[in-house]
Amino acid sequence: MKKSITYYENKGQINTSETLRLAYDRAVELNIRDIIISSTHGGTVLQAVDIFKNSKFNIIAVTISEGYKDKGWTMTTEERTSLIKKGITIFTGTHALSGDVNTAFTQKFGGKSINEIIAQTLYRFSQGMKVCVEIVLMVADAGLIPVDKEVISIAGTGDGADTAIVVKPSYPRKFFELKIKEILAKPREG
DSSP, rough: OOOOEEEEEOSSGHHHHHHHHHHHHHHHHTOEEEEEEEESHHHHHHHHHHHHTTTOOOOEEEEGGGGGGTTTTOHHHHHHHHHHHHHOOOEEEESSOOOOOOOEEEEEEEOOOOHHHHHHHHHTTTTHHHHHHHHHHHHTTSSSOOOSSOOOEEEEESSSSSEEEEEEOGGGGGGGGGGEEEEEESSSSO
16 A cells, blocks of 8 residues: 655644544544544644544544643633534543643653653654544543544644644553554644
8 A cells, every 4th residue: 555644844823624534534444433632722633633524433532631721721601501502522531641649740850651661752753743642542431433444643843733643542551552553744843
């Protein structure tokens, strides 16, 4: 099989429309139903709703955890309500690769946890790659997607979406069963 990967010269929101279009096209080709999208305030998910118009798609917005509320990164009640009215499932939980109890210990005592090592390895591809993997682990663990079917995960660098992958999910405790099957798009400089 020959497929192409879209590499963006610039990272971030400027690539959102193209990333969503590429994800939609591949979802249709592979008959993938579950689309997982990272979302701070809902903007990327609202754009995705316009592209993934077909009701056969299960779009899940994964928000940043409440532990980041002091930074202004959490979704407001109004933003949540807007997405729910459009039929979007919203998941907020402890991040699978960052911001958990491991982080508290490494901030207090130093060193790096396994989670942080995995996260930093994925960052070598791009910030979006780390988030794509993380959100799949999170929604699988919550029982919102099957782990025996491929899904598409979409994330970005800062605002918007610049990374999309096809992935076979797993639960965090079975991390080694997760398989990145395809990279659809990513920034060259992540």
